[in-house]
Amino acid sequence: MMNEAIHTIMTKNPIALSPKHTIADVESLFKHHRxxxxxxxxxxxxxxxxxxYDLWNHRSSNPNDTxxxxxxxxxxxxxxxxxKIGTAAELFLDNRFHAxxxxxxxxxxxxxTTxxxxxxxxxxEYDNIILYKDVFDPNLRTA
Structure with missing residues (x-):
């Protein structure tokens, strides 16, 4: 079921920070890259x-100085x-983190990530799925 290697679903070469980056840099990257x-x-x-979550827990008065x-x-x-992917799933469930x-x-x-x-x-599980976003008309108004 989840016996494929983790490299098949991971994000390769992720954006990384250095210790010199500020919290302002982090906030910008989070927002820009979603x-x-x-x-x-x-x-x-x-x-x-x-x-x-770390940013929320350590809210700074000045993100440029932290x-x-x-x-x-x-x-x-x-x-x-x-x-394996199953190993990642088990780690996520057991430790309650998301990356x-x-x-x-x-x-x-x-x-x-989770x-x-x-x-x-x-x-x-669903080979030929129809997603909500594919059939939803955002211009549809109800009375």
Whole structure:
């Protein structure tokens, strides 16, 4: 069922931050790219992960003066590029987080989210799906 390798659904080469980035930079990237999780790299090594939840928990009076390292989570659960999608699903359920950095050895090669797993399962289950957005007429008015 979920025996495919995680690399089949992950986002490859994700946008990454450095410790020098500010919270203002993070907010801009989250908004512009419509994402909720960003890995933090220092000299190519994964040192943290920052999420919209982290920003909410550490609201700053001045996002231009607060650095990623002040807010990021350094206790990161990672997954290997060869692990299965089911492993990611189990980690998400057991730990109640929503993103996993995907590693090839010590190198960050991707990121997978709960949305990626849900999308994978949904598309697999329903081959010829008709989505609400495909049939909904936004101009339709009701009385």
């Amino acid at each position: 994402i909720h999780h960003l890995p933090v790299l220092e000299e190519g090594n994964l040192i943290g992960l920052i999420t919209t 650095f990623v390292t002040d807010v990021m989570n350094t206790r990161i659960v990672k997954i290997s590029i060869n692990d 996993l950095p995907v590693m090839d050895g010590d190198k960050l090669v991707g990121i997978v 949305f990626d797993v849900l999308k994978y399962e949904f598309k697999k």
